[in-house]
Amino acid sequence: MLTKLTFERFKNFEKAELILGPLSLLIGTNASGKSNIRDAFRFLHGISRGYTLADIMGEKYIEAGVLQWRGIRGGLREATYRQAKRFALIINFNVQGMEGRYFIRVEPGTTRSQPRVVTESLYCDKELIFASHPRAPYESIKQVEPQHLKVRIPPGGNYRKEHVETFIAYQPVLSQIEERLVEKRNDDKAEEIRHFIAETISMFDSMRFLDLNPEAMRRPSLPGQTILGDQGENLSSVLQAICEDPRQKNALVEWIKELTPMDATDFKFPTDQMGRILVSLIEENGQRISAYSASDGTLRFLAMIAAFLGPEPARFYFFEELENGLHPARLHLLLQLIEQQISKGNIQMVATSHSPQLLRFLSPSSLDSASLVYRLPNRSDARIRRILDIPDVRRVIKQHDLANLHESGWFEDAMVFDEPEIVK
Template sequence: MYLDYELSIAVRDRIYVESESLHEMVPTRHGELRRKRMLFQTVPSRQTSGDISVEYNNLKRGANPQFTCLKFQSVLSQMESRLPKRTAAEKHILNMSHVVARQLQKVLFLDPIPHDMRDYVPRTSVELVPSASNLSAVLAKIVQDEPAIKEVILRYLRQLPDQEILDLDFVDTPLGDVMLTVLEKSGEQTYWIDARGLSDGTLRTLAVMAALLSEEEDSLVVIEEVDNGLHPSKARTILSLLMELSSQRNIHLLVTTHNPALLNAIQGREAAGVVVCYRHPEKGDSRFVSLVDLDEYLRIASHERIGDAMESGQIARAVRGQVPQTHRDALEWLKSL
């Protein structure tokens, strides 16, 4: 099943849906999923109107039927109450809308707040919240269900602090609360440190691991400034963690960073996953472009690491199209070959 859902939001004096559509990919005569079939799409409306018309595909000849939705919330969220459910085609559209809605509900916007992780939490709080304040309970559940996972967590944890980490455990209270604790070794001494004594970087890394180990397969995890609180020398460690765990559990991962050290740690084909966000110089809105799609990418990559190119302004100039004429001529020559 392949679905293509698009939503455009206008932000003016009010916020409203500008356009919204859902298409499904259907097989061609040769069995390839290359043809898009519209399930529903909005009809252009007056900006001042509080409603928006939606046409849908009833698989019949003639004009598509329409229904009306409120303009100030997504059509997807109104399908259950607005779309007729008489025919098989209408029921199919509703079912596909439910599929998209369920997928969107799986998205976790993770913004770990170390201060909130340094306390006891109920052991029953096992669904990771965006701030990761219930980290201890989530990790306790993961380790309880799959004891072998503890070694995976420890393997990455041992690469972060200066002290050697020997073990990971949990302290319970009579009231059913739990707190994470780790066994550290310093010289010849060993001692347990609970979440209150762990560094911000360690707690944030544990929160990332908890997300990648607890979210459902095929879900999306979004992490803002993934390397906050970590020493630049650990950039490759966090990248390896992200790629290994997301690949093993089939988790879609979107992370943001402004850290040149993390970008410099990107190797080879990993650059294909880097997207540059920039503000359009004329319209003022945010745009996204794949790093490897920039005309200047190959030249930049042959001279600098990605983080260095960001610091020197090479990537910003490439995004704005500020390319020396000699480079433009060379690129046109290459394209003509």
């Protein structure tokens, strides 16, 4: 599980820290920085794909001009806070009972230079896995060129002492180092390092950024395609895979009955001439509704359930505007579904929301990791504060409803009053 993300001069965060729980709800006004947080997670995910920094931040095309990766909003030019030279992200996490900390500092470069890694390190339980040389930036080591990064690797095998290897600085070391270790070392320590690196990469790889689109969910898909796309692609084949297991199917039917007024009692998966399938919902009275005419909200619910119950769920979901397209009366059920699934312990979710009601329905443990993203008047940087760390909040929420406080802008006001120079 990811436990903390720290930003240094990334997008509109000069210095900020986001504490993460199983469900981390982000609230905040428009343009406060919620989606910039999503960009930071996407950056980490991009690393796991083995891309160069230019690909991660720009765009990645494969043959025939097919877009494979959309890059980070604002690309290279708008990645750093107010045109600063470098940005850094630090992620703390737990994996298999070990505590990891990954740090990456990047120089996006100018129109004439490529983006490159300036500092990078990975620690496991405070023990070095790898770290760029303390004097790594090329300015200070004469023999190192800007395209190279010197990296310290712990001793083991033929290496009695910590040794230094040179890596290409245009791609994160995290996605290059495994291969290098395989080439050069076969000792136990190298095996341990490789294992931890593989776990870290797999955690970044297992991130999904759901941005559901009814049009994509209505597209037929091929049986066996069991990974739900970010826009809800492959919905029909993921649902079909769920329905193959009677227990999972039962859970699916129960949830859809609760979440929509439709009395769907069964699902069918008719095949077209190309072998593709499109889900149909069977109502109690026998009426059959295909995904083409199911409502947008019903499809959104189906996709969320599919994301959790499908055979290949991700370990981390970032969900923008959770309440989108849903009736407020159904929100608490959606939240219940999410909280129930993440309480099983292998799925984590960060979600943004503008809905005051959602805050009201949060369980105490989810409220614990809900955060406010905000900007102060006349300041250009954005900040993040855990809602329960807002001054006086614990007393105030005993007397006032969280949704009303959200609606009235109380959280943002409280943060302004917390800054003495702004108040006077």
